[in-house]
Amino acid sequence: MLGPVILAASRSDKMRRFISAAPGTKQVVDRFIAGESVDQVVPVIEDAAAKGLEVTLDVVGEDITTPEQAAAARDAYLELIGRLEELGLGARAEMSVKLSMFGQALEGGHELALANVRPVVEAAAAIGTTVTLDAEDHTTLDSMFTIHEELRKDFPQTGCVIQSYLFRTEADARRLAAEGSRVRLVKGAYKEPASVAYQSKPEIDKAYVRILKTLMQGEGYPMIGSHDPRLIAIGQELARQAGRKLDEYEFQMLYGIRSEEHVRLAAEGHRMRVYTAYGTDWYGYFMRRLAEKPANLLFFGRSVLTK
Ligand code: FAD
Secondary structure: OHHHHHHHHOOOHHHHHHHHHOOOHHHHHHHHEOOOOHHHHHHHHHHHHHOOOEEEEEEOOOOOOOHHHHHHHHHHHHHHHHHHHHHOOOOOEEEEEOHHHHOOOOOOHHHHHHHHHHHHHHHHHHOOOOEEEOOOOHHHHHHHHHHHHHHHHHOOOOEEEEEOOEOOHHHHHHHHHHHOOEEEEEOOOOOOOOOOEOOOHHHHHHHHHHHHHHHHHOOOEEEEEOOOHHHHHHHHHHHHHOOOOHHHOEEEEEOOOOHHHHHHHHHOOOOEEEEEEEOOOOHHHHHHHHHHOHHHHHHHHHHHHOO
16 A cells, blocks of 8 residues: 555655654665765675675666766676775676666657667776666666667676566576577566556566576576565476576675675575665665555654654
8 A cells, every 4th residue: 555655755845855864764774775975885795795695786776867977877786896996896796787876767768878888887897897777667677678778789797787677577588598698587676557567466477487487497597586585495396307406596685684694695696686785875775665564664754863
């Protein structure tokens, strides 16, 4: 019930101003956002590495409104990659990007986003790592998949994300599995209409299993993006049935969510990557985390009221 309301608020400027200014917000934001700057995120990457975890780094931000902001997003990732190179952390850290932050929704946005993301993918490849294109709302996906295909011509390791709540995803998964892509499968975090997406958890979960089976039996590299204990167990079983070795797929979870499970899976010998978001434009990312678990909203409310 609350999830869709929070997701609607995630697109409201008025709510953005209200929530960003509320006392107590920062305390809750800090659970999900690893820091505001590259300097603050470096110790988080080092700590993850010490625990046997890998990371994928997201400089938060989306829905920008000018080409200058899109160029600034590109530069923020280039700065991050430069720091990873200096610190020799390239092999531990991948990048996750949202094409809306690279200008996808602006006029001529498809070309602009491709032009902005290409240097990031190139710089990542130069330090021995790679980039995954996050999946945003369904209206952006044809452009995202085309950009993914374009980038893979020069950088075949470039990954993309698919969402089990969308009806289209089973067909996308078959195509991507045959192409040998790196694919992160998630349930989906946006407010989508019933014309394009399953609305109930059991349907979304069942689709997740069907799609994961396709990915596991295919030619690509599946990345299981979920905190759901049932899906994690099913993922392990599907990998076993497909004869995959431990380094032929990976688990991914979000920073700040089920952290003990990150360590447990890594200790079992699984490749475990923590999606680590940082930066100052955290509002959209934070609101999706609230929407996923309404109990977070209670925690948030308490934190604001006790300040
Ligand atoms: P759920 O059934 O929602 O959660 C299972 C359990 O995990 C819950 O019972 C709870 O204990 C815990 N949990 C889950 N979410 C939270 C939370 N916010 N706070 C506290 N506990 C929680 N979505 C996109 O649309 N596009 C993307 O590109 C994308 N990238 C992602 C990358 C990664 C690595 C992950 C893990 C998720 C990503 N998502 C993305 C979000 C995803 O779509 C889901 O919204 C999110 O993962 C919650 O679904 P779940 O599979 O964890 O299962």
